[in-house]
Amino acid sequence: MDALTINFAPIINLTDEQFFQLCQQNELILFERNADGSLILMPLVGGLTSNRNANLTCQLGMWNQKENLGIAFGSCTGFTLPNGAVRSPNASWLQRRRWDALTQEQKEIFAPVCPDFIVEFCSDTNCLKRLQTKMHEYRDNGTQLGWLIDFKNQQVEIYRAHREVQIIVSPKTLSGETVLPGFILNLEQIW
16 A cells, blocks of 8 residues: 545645644654645555564664764654655664754754665555655755665665666665665565
8 A cells, every 4th residue: 555645735734843743643643744745644564564674773773883873763753854845764864963963852853854874665566656756855855875675576776866776686785885884784684
């Protein structure tokens, strides 16, 4: 099942605070917000996708704990991108200096920052086009490295700043390159 988009404009234009409160009051629904203010309701995921996400987040978290170069985030974290969209990638990472530049209040809501690294999962063909659009949006808003992991086709689309998208079929590992120095994601445990 793919996401559902709802546009309340011009009837209702939610402020950032109202959108945050809406998300808090409806904690069983994962919301995202497009730059135009329309809301996206994301479906809950099944056990297999959740397990894959936990595995990825664990690998990223263990690397981050060892290297201590930034802050790693799981799939329930919202970020307000420079274009006004609020996104929640499956996993993400932010350089420590960028996180430390935020106020305590900004850290407690949907932080107004685009992660340096993001991962999105696609488990069916219905979501691929929507996720490719999101990946371009992340890159356009400052993400340096992004991976769109397509489970059905066992391929990864790699998005880098100022470069064309690279597609790798059935990789066993992925490198964090210069964005996440020394991080190697073991995909054999995720496929």
